[in-house]
Amino acid sequence: MNPVELSLQNCIKCNICVTACPVAAVTDLFPGPKYEGPQAARFRGSDQPMPDSSVDYCSGCRVCNMVCPTGVKIAEINAKARGGMVAAGAVSARQRLRNNLLARSADLGRLAQPVAPIANAILNNRLVRIVTESVLGIAREAPLPSFSRLRFSKWFHGRPKTVSAKRQVVFFHGCSTEYYEPRVGQAAVAVLEANGIEVIVPPQGCCGLPLLSNGEFDAARDYHASNISSLLAYAKQGIPIIGTSTSCTLTLKEEAPELLDYYGEDAQLLAAHTYDFHEYLLELLEQGELLMPRRPIPLTLAYHAPCQYRAHRIGRPSLEIMGLIPELNIIESQAACCGIAGTYGYKREKYQIGMDVGRPLFEFVNSVGGSVAVCDSETCRWQITHATGIETVHPVELLAAAYGYTGCDRVEKAIAGS
Amino acid sequence: MAGKPDVLVIGAGLAGLTAAWQALTMGKRVRLIAKGWGMTHWHAGCIDVMGEGVDDDGGISDSAGHAMAGTAAVQPDHPYAILGRPKLNEAIDSFAQLCRAYEYPLVGNAGKNWMLPSAVGAARPTYLAPETMIAGDLTDQRPMLIVGLSQLNDFYPGLMADNLNAQGIPAAAVTVDLASLREVRHLNPVMVANRFHSLTFLDEIADAIRPHLNGAERVGLPAVLGFEQPIRVKLELEQRLGCQLFEIPTLPPSVPGIRLHRILVQEIRRLGGVVQEGFEVVAAEISGSRVLRVFSEAGARQKSHAADVFVLATGGILGGGMVAAQTGDIKETIFGLPLSGVKAQQDWLSHEYFDPQGHAVFKTGIRVNRDFRPIDETGSQFAENLIVVGTTLAHCDPLRERSMEGIAVATGFWGGRQAASNESS
Ligand code: SF4
Numbered sequence: 001m002n003p004v005e006l007s008l009q010n011c012i013k014c015n016i017c018v019t020a021c022p023v024a025a026v027t028d029l030f031p032g033p034k035y036e037g038p039q040a041a042r043f044r045g046s047d048q049p050m051p052d053s054s055v056d057y058c059s060g061c062r063v064c065n066m067v068c069p070t071g072v073k074i075a076e077i078n079a080k081a082r083g084g085m086v087a088a089g090a091v092s093a094r095q096r097l098r099n100n101l102l103a104r105s106a107d108l109g110r111l112a113q114p115v116a117p118i119a120n121a122i123l124n125n126r127l128v129r130i131v132t133e134s135v136l137g138i139a140r141e142a143p144l145p146s147f148s149r150l151r152f153s154k155w156f157h158g159r160p161k162t163v164s165a166k167r168q169v170v171f172f173h174g175c176s177t178e179y180y181e182p183r184v185g186q187a188a189v190a191v192l193e194a195n196g197i198e199v200i201v202p203p204q205g206c207c208g209l210p211l212l213s214n215g216e217f218d219a220a221r222d223y224h225a226s227n228i229s230s231l232l233a234y235a236k237q238g239i240p241i242i243g244t245s246t247s248c249t250l251t252l253k254e255e256a257p258e259l260l261d262y263y264g265e266d267a268q269l270l271a272a273h274t275y276d277f278h279e280y281l282l283e284l285l286e287q288g289e290l291l292m293p294r295r296p297i298p299l300t301l302a303y304h305a306p307c308q309y310r311a312h313r314i315g316r317p318s319l320e321i322m323g324l325i326p327e328l329n330i331i332e333s334q335a336a337c338c339g340i341a342g343t344y345g346y347k348r349e350k351y352q353i354g355m356d357v358g359r360p361l362f363e364f365v366n367s368v369g370g371s372v373a374v375c376d377s378e379t380c381r382w383q384i385t386h387a388t389g390i391e392t393v394h395p396v397e398l399l400a401a402a403y404g405y406t407g408c409d410r411v412e413k414a415i416a417g418s
Numbered sequence: 419m420a421g422k423p424d425v426l427v428i429g430a431g432l433a434g435l436t437a438a439w440q441a442l443t444m445g446k447r448v449r450l451i452a453k454g455w456g457m458t459h460w461h462a463g464c465i466d467v468m469g470e471g472v473d474d475d476g477g478i479s480d481s482a483g484h485a486m487a488g489t490a491a492v493q494p495d496h497p498y499a500i501l502g503r504p505k506l507n508e509a510i511d512s513f514a515q516l517c518r519a520y521e522y523p524l525v526g527n528a529g530k531n532w533m534l535p536s537a538v539g540a541a542r543p544t545y546l547a548p549e550t551m552i553a554g555d556l557t558d559q560r561p562m563l564i565v566g567l568s569q570l571n572d573f574y575p576g577l578m579a580d581n582l583n584a585q586g587i588p589a590a591a592v593t594v595d596l597a598s599l600r601e602v603r604h605l606n607p608v609m610v611a612n613r614f615h616s617l618t619f620l621d622e623i624a625d626a627i628r629p630h631l632n633g634a635e636r637v638g639l640p641a642v643l644g645f646e647q648p649i650r651v652k653l654e655l656e657q658r659l660g661c662q663l664f665e666i667p668t669l670p671p672s673v674p675g676i677r678l679h680r681i682l683v684q685e686i687r688r689l690g691g692v693v694q695e696g697f698e699v700v701a702a703e704i705s706g707s708r709v710l711r712v713f714s715e716a717g718a719r720q721k722s723h724a725a726d727v728f729v730l731a732t733g734g735i736l737g738g739g740m741v742a743a744q745t746g747d748i749k750e751t752i753f754g755l756p757l758s759g760v761k762a763q764q765d766w767l768s769h770e771y772f773d774p775q776g777h778a779v780f781k782t783g784i785r786v787n788r789d790f791r792p793i794d795e796t797g798s799q800f801a802e803n804l805i806v807v808g809t810t811l812a813h814c815d816p817l818r819e820r821s822m823e824g825i826a827v828a829t830g831f832w833g834g835r836q837a838a839s840n841e842s843s
């Protein structure tokens with residue numbers, strides 16, 4: 001038995017997870033982690049009928065995992081159950097089409113990014129959104145990102161190559177930096193190079209998480225296999241693979257192996273070399289090797305550690321690194337989740353649940369105010385902006401600015417306005 | 419808070435939270451990490467100091483006195499005996515003060531234990547109880563009405579009333595059906611508690627209870643009277659019903675326990691401390707007589723946590739701080755600390771479930787010296803910067819003594835202070 005299934009035996013039925021689950025708190029459509037996870041899992045044997053399809057309302061936020069006193073991997077149990085539903089044909093073809101459209105950000109990006117202005121105009125068209133809602137079930141209000149005119153990898157390879165004998169890292173940009181927010185990757189490169197680190201950006205695909213959280217395990221396995229084959233050579237040389245997208249790095253580290261039973265030596269080697277961007281910087285800091293930021297950023301900003309980040313179980317490295325920036329005052333949110341949970345909040349039947357889940361966070365962000373809010377995860381950033389009207393940045397954009405890099409428009413605007 | 423903390427507390431039960439709070443009041447940088455939420459979410463939200471052996475003029479002074487005079491005579495290493503009565507009183511009083519500052523008074527009964535009804539109607543001796551519970555005291559014979567909610571399945575007013583009647587306490591039972599809860603599947607106490615923010619809900623529940631009062635002078639409800647202002651909810655309901663109200667602890671999740679958790683976490687954060695769950699500490703690095711760091715399980719690789727002083731508050735067998743193997747081996751899970759009272763497996767449990775002597779396995783624990791530093795059987799110290807607090811300690815039997823929260827709060831309080839000063843006495 002793999003660790004996910006094994007862990008359900010640890011459940012002591014204490015109900016702590018039920019009190020923490022942000023989805024169960026706002027909707028009766030989802031009875032909560034204990035019932036869906038360790039309890040229903042006992043009835044999901046191969047020769048048993050599907051107990052209940054409400055497990056599809058689990059957003060995968062992992063808040064339950066974090067509070068469970070006995071280490072039950074509830075969110076993964078639920079994700080596997082959803083995978084089982086898809087495999088058993090219990091999810092309608094239309095829903096799967098919708099889910100796949102949402103989950104295949106790489107394919108979509110490859111097609112749409114070259115024609116970004118047109119694609120954006122289409123996606124922002126109200127009529128189009130109404131039609132996609134009724135035909136496909138993608139909520140019309142949900143915050144779809146805009147394709148960027150610039151493709152991150154193109155930008156990266158189009159610039160003069162910097163070489164460092166001292167340190168090298170592979171940058172895993174993920175789909176959002178590649179197609180929607182290259183500014184995050186540019187800031188990351190600026191930070192790494194300021195520290196004298198050579199950045200390598202090999203060809204790479206989607207990490208597969210959106211597919212995993214939609215139960216499309218076969219497709220996710222292909223992505224993971226292809227990432228292993230393109231990144232393994234670096235891992236073998238001991239070069240760290242670091243990413244600014246907290247969900248991509250979590251998938252490479254743990255989610256793909258656990259959900260897909262993908263425990264081969266290669267997958268483990270890749271996992272062992274994968275780091276969240278700030279987790280890596282924190283190691284540099286501890287070794288006394290991190291360049292200290294000097295430019296003051298006299299702002300008070302709200303920061304939300306996304307659930308995917310908390311799920312790394314590495315604390316709050318970006319909070320610690322931001323703590324080095326002179327005059328920057330960061331207030332951390334204690335809210336459980338923004339509600340978007342990857343592709344969850346884009347679905348018509350879940351949009352309102354997502355917004356209700358995120359309410360405490362939105363109230364917090366509004367109460368802190370400030371010209372921008374800070375969050376490590378892309379979909380959460382879009383959700384926060386959608387709900388509060390406040391623009392959001394990745395913590396690396398603040399660090400880059402504090403190193404003197406002026407390419408982060410949102411940060412520069414905020415500093416100028418302070 | 420960035421960088422290495424002065425004090426790292428492991429465990430988020432009452433003991434760990436109290437230790438973190440106290441180390442913070444002494445100006446230290448404190449981080450608390452825990453595998454998940456702790457016993458606060460399933461205990462009654464009262465502070466039991468010493469329930470067993472309380473006599474007519476019992477109470478904290480005497481029950482603690484009993485602990486020291488009685489228990490201490492046979493058990494001079496009991497945590498209460500290590501602390502002494504003034505320190506025990508100071509810890510418990512400070513804790514009550516903290517709760518009062520958060521508008522959630524915990525009250526003592528003039529030096530005696532309360533006798534509050536449990537969810538099955540048994541008398542439950544406890545020293546400090548939230549103001550929302552004390553009208554249920556069973557030393558007082560006034561008739562009561564026990565009210566259940568038809569959607570809240572895990573609460574049995576009939577059973578409770580029968581048991582109370584059998585003890586000579588006049589009690590009636592009713593289960594009311596609230597329209598606003600009818601559509602809810604899987605109702606739990608936390609979900610009901612969250613509804614008390616609305617006055618409409620208050621009115622609805624009062625209207626549903628009123629016709630059933632039949633001369634009852636007090637009404638017992640499952641402990642669900644909200645999180646933010648339970649005292650106010652209680653007063654509002656009392657006004658509407660014209661009689662006293664009391665909460666009865668429920669099966670988990672326990673709202674009164676969660677209130678204590680929230681108060682402590684809020685206070686820790688107010689003082690600049692960090693509380694993070696999701697960290698299962700699994701190993702430690704020790705050099706000479708010092709703990710350098712501990713390691714928690716994480717995605718792909720372990721996460722290291724360095725600190726100057728470490729406080730171990732992971733609980734006993736129940737809390738997960740110790741594990742017992744089939745072979746009879748019992749281990750403290752992080753440091754592999756030497757344990758006292760380990761018995762062969764066939765002697766772990768008494769054949770009588772309710773044996774007044776308790777079960778041997780629950781007496782297993784970590785021996786400490788006067789500074790709450792772990793020691794082995796020869797008295798030699800395991801490390802100079804490791805403090806152990808809570809029910810993981812040896813020479814006590816919190817279940818049988820009914821001293822669980824008292825030990826957690828008192829040792830957490832003084833252990834936290836000890837960690838902050840980290841001097842040897
Ligand atoms: S918190 Fe963990 S142990 Fe408790 S009911 Fe949920 S899964 Fe079970």
Ligand code: SF4
Nearest residue numbers: 021058059061062064
């Ligand atoms: S992963 Fe999130 S939504 Fe799913 S059961 Fe756990 S807490 Fe609830």
